[in-house]
Amino acid sequence: MTNQPMSFQQLSEYLSRIPEEISFTGSSKAKFKSLTIALLSLCFAVVLLFKYLEASSGKGALILFSVITVFFFILTFKQWGDGKISIVKLTHTDVTVKDLNKKIPLECIENISYTYDSNDTLKIFLKEKIKDLALTSKFNSLRGASVSIQNKKDKQVIVIIVPYSFNVDGKRLYPEEIQNIFEQYLSIPAIKKEMIISPAQ
Known part of the structure; x- marks a missing residue:
């Protein structure tokens, strides 16, 4: 004015x-960086889950790593949507x-x-x-x-x-x-x- x-x-x-x-x-850059971290964490959690399933370490370990896997799975989708917030x-x-x-x-x-x-x-x-x-x-x-x-x-x-x-x-x-x-x-x-x-x- x-x-x-x-x-x-x-x-x-x-x-x-x-x-x-x-x-x-x-920014899109921040969005994809966060998404990459979330995806890598999800893959890591899934690998650990299968390793513990193969080792038959008991229900306690199975529940723990199932929870971790679900957490990172949710985080991955959440990070994808955060770029639109x-x-x-x-x-x-x-x-x-x-x-x-x-x-x-x-x-x-x-x-x-x-x-x-x-x-x-x-x-x-x-x-x-x-x-x-x-x-x-x-x-x-x-x-x-x-x-x-x-x-x-x-x-x-x-x-x-x-x-x-x-x-x-x-x-x-x-x-x-x-x-x-x-x-x-x-x-x-x-x-x-x-x-x-x-x-x-």
Whole structure:
């Protein structure tokens, strides 16, 4: 947006250019790496299971390795689906973060920071604490991204770490693209407020 006053029509046109929603997923590279590890673990568990069956080591060992095999079998299919999980979803009203029990209204977000090295780290800084905001899973790091909540005095920071990079529709996003997308969506509350003030032409 420009710093110059905009008419109702200009504000409406600007708002219409922002997609109704956009979802960030993990990268395909991370997905296939996780899937490879899960498949190798599954093969290893199956081999051990057959070895113990051949050795007739008893029901205890059979049950143990059957459980291990089933666990890695489930993990394999889970890792395959994780690449499609929406980690962060932006709409014109709020932000949904995977494994958080509440949606975050756009007007509650102060700003964001994004760093990229071996992983993508997105930090969402809230203007104030959201009551009862919590993680829904204690094992979120196994599901495509690591999500945590940092409490700092009267404010909160949502930290999201994704292996390699964020993707949108299978396309890798670079730091400046993510920054621009968030700036667009975070400007929406101010645009809506301005549209109420500005008379329709």
